[in-house]
Amino acid sequence: MGRNETTLREDVPRPVIAFGSEYPDGHVIAPHHHRRGQLLHGSTGVVLATTRHGTWMMPPQRGMWIPPGVVHEVQMLGEVRMRSLYFAPEAIHGMPERCQVVGISALMASLLAEAVALPAEYELEGRDEALMTLIQHEMRHLPSLPLSLPLPASPALAARCRRFLRSPTPHDTIDGWCEALGLSRRSFTRLFRRETGLSFVAWRQQACLMAALPRLAAGQPVTTIAIDLGYDNPAAFTTMFKRVLGASPRAYLRVS
Known part of the structure; x- marks a missing residue:
């Protein structure tokens, strides 16, 4: 390197x-x-x-x-x-x-x-x-x-995950993914956890975080990022960010 x-x-x-x-x-x-x-x-x-x-x-x-x-x-x-x-x-x-x-x-x-x-x-x-x-x-x-995003081995599920990563949003639901993949809710949740080690909700949050971090590091406003990711307001995004990473978006990236 x-x-x-x-x-x-x-x-x-x-x-x-x-x-x-x-x-x-x-x-x-x-x-x-x-x-x-x-x-x-x-x-x-x-x-x-x-x-x-x-x-x-x-x-x-x-x-x-x-x-x-x-x-x-x-x-x-x-x-x-x-x-x-x-x-x-x-x-x-x-x-x-x-x-x-x-x-x-x-x-x-x-x-x-x-x-x-x-x-x-x-x-x-x-x-x-x-x-x-x-x-x-x-x-x-x-x-x-918690800044990793595991990908499943199952081809259909992996393809769905990669499509989500191109436009992550906190509003995608388990039921929507089940319908798209032709799986029951129980089968989907078992498959998703077995292949990623995370629940669907936790994985979805990770995807949103990882989409936000480069933009935060580049100095983009939290409000703009939150809205682009589909959050109803910046406070909802900040609450999720603090719950997962233990600090607000700006505090997390502040150089100590």
Whole structure:
């Protein structure tokens, strides 16, 4: 991801290596995978990662965990300034086997800033090694954030989900989806939860959030976004946003 890092990040004989990168709005990194696990952290812009299992969206000041071997495509929404950590598989025991968006503590943000300033082959004794060891410990304490959108394997249901993502709205109903798919309500709810791990209502909320975040990060008014997504008023959108993410839209994206 920039600076001819593809070979470096795999082959440097260190358990953790770090790089800083910058990308223009709209830049896409084609599907690829790493032998190492990866932690992304963006200070600006929104990063969208897609795998065959779903989509993950990383707002500014948050992070994203991508396990070793997972094929993923990355898209930049806005100008992105990013730091990346790459972990040898033996250095990340206990980390999730699927992608996750995670919170980044002030300590971890400081550690990331220090890590990218180190040479790729940093000293294995003293401060450099201690810093990277502390990063490995902190990795296991990063809180997971509800910013993923799993996609079902069932072709008909997956097609319906992708169509919804092109124009998400809080007003789509289970009954409407049941009718379109020719399923009973009970069959639909069981299938949807089995294939996504979420209820339909929770998945619908996630889709609306993920449609809103890039626009919020770009500075668009909350009122405009709420109306475009089909909410009756900005207060209803803000209430949903706070219930899921624990803060108002503006507070959530405010740089600390």
